[in-house]
Amino acid sequence: MARHASRARRHVRLFRLRFRSLDKLSWIADDLFRNDRSRDSMLTGGCYCRAIRYEIHSTPFGTTLCHCATCRKVSAAPAVAWFSVSKDGLRWIQGTPKTFESSPGVLRAFCGQCGTPLAYANAESPDVVDVSTCSLDEPGEVPPATHTWIKYRLTWDRTADGLPEYAEAG
Ligand SMILES: [Zn+2]
Ligand SMILES: [Zn+2]
Structure with missing residues (x-):
């Protein structure tokens, strides 16, 4: 059980890490989007x-x-x-x-x-x-x-x- 619990905690940690990196990605995506919009002057x-x-x-x-x-x-x-x-x-x-x-x-x-x-x-x-x-x-x-x-x-x-x-x- 303890092993499962620690595995579960690890999963939560991993999920949070992933979530954080997704968050980071969404910022990057926002940046890309802004860049894209700046191409209005293309x-x-x-x-x-x-x-x-x-x-x-x-x-x-x-x-x-x-x-x-x-x-x-x-x-x-x-x-x-x-x-x-x-x-x-x-x-x-x-x-x-x-x-x-x-x-x-x-x-x-x-x-x-x-x-x-x-x-x-x-x-x-x-x-x-x-x-x-x-x-x-x-x-x-x-x-x-x-x-x-x-x-x-x-x-x-x-x-x-x-x-x-x-x-x-x-
Ligand atoms: Zn020429
Ligand atoms: Zn022509």
Whole structure:
């Protein structure tokens, strides 16, 4: 009997320990939940026609305005703003982008329906993907910090060149 009793006490102790760890777990869960809610400010984006949508779940880095000739041609724009995220940080949540190899080892993703350039992956950096800043719903939140490939910059593509500026169509 004594043995059973001590076993029972041990069980109670174990139960309490478990309960306490469960309590701890619920705190951790609360923390996770809070973190989850803080993702309300997560970046979202997609193509013009909304066939393709994505979410960004990690911190952008390497924000840049790229003046390379390939970005210019595939986007038909003088320069293209990009930011980088870890590969796991980009989640396609609607539709599947089309891809093509713009140069050896480089895949570019775009909407097969409306053509919006969306992402860039280089085999030399397999853990990183670049996302076109202006495919974001709020591109103003991720301003470029640098200009890259300026040796290809168009001569007429100048900032602060004195030309009139219009908020909307001039
Ligand atoms: Zn589209
Ligand atoms: Zn480029």
